[in-house]
Amino acid sequence: MVQINMAAREITLKVVYYGPALSGKTTNLQQLHQLLDPASRGKMVTLDTTDDRTLYFDFLPIQFGAGKGVSVKLKLFTVPGQVMHKSTRKVVLAGADAVAFVADSQRASASANAYSWRDMEANLRANNIDFDGIPKVVQFNKRDLPDVKPLNEIRASWGEIATFPAVAMKGEGVLETFRELLRRLYRHLDQKHQFATSFGVSEDDFLSGVFKNAGRMPESKAAAL
Ligand SMILES: Nc1nc2c(ncn2[C@@H]2O[C@H](COP(=O)(O)OP(=O)(O)OP(=O)(O)O)[C@@H](O)[C@H]2O)c(=O)[nH]1
Ligand SMILES: [Mg+2]
Secondary structure: OOEEEOOOOEEEEEEEEEOOOOOOHHHHHHHHHHHOOOOOEOOOEEOOEEOOEEOOOEEEEEEEEOOOOOEEEEEEEEOOOOHHHHHHHHHHHOOOOEEEEEEEOEHHHHHHHHHHHHHHHHHHHHOOOOOOOOOEEEEEEOOOOOOEOOHHHHHHHHOOOOEEEOEHHHOEOHHHHHHHHHHHHHHHHHHHHOHHHHHOOOHHHHHHHHHOOOOOOOHHHHHHO
């Protein structure tokens, strides 16, 4: 749950990447680590992985100034998608302020996506988090693979929920997904905690704080060109 330290003007938020096994949750965090300003992102921690399968969780801390002396800390987590890690997913989801659901776009993954969505709903409720109210976005990843569900079909079936296509492996759609999630998170917090009036931090201040220098080519790569 959001932690607000008025004296230190510091806000701490938890964001969880959820979804079925191998959908690309860990890849999203790795790409964010690459794409965000090195000054604002910390070290990515990956716990216990065998063959790409997360066994516990990944963690990426982000910290940025949002103007007016306000410091924002974001704690990004991924859950392990494999069905057997259900209890770990529940623990990781505890206290989440926003969720990014990473679905696998391949038609063959439709039932795994649906299972994981229901699992997320159950785990949010088990943590006393309002499923309908929590800011969320859905990413349809792996658009580069054959036999993916077309975007118009996806949008028709997901209705009001914001969906983003992505090829996370190449970094495509990763920042877009994250930006929309943070925009929703800001609006949600502003409604609940009057961010704009109590801190003087606008949506633009918040977003430009996180995305300052984002997407820049790392100097090592630029130098190699
Ligand atoms: N073709 C393709 N492969 C991808 C894409 N994104 C990720 N992958 C690959 O899919 C595999 C699984 O990605 P992960 O990010 O480890 O998946 P995960 O959701 O963290 O999986 P779990 O930890 O088991 O829940 C890896 O080999 C990735 O390189 C993509 O956009 N396209
Ligand atoms: Mg993983």
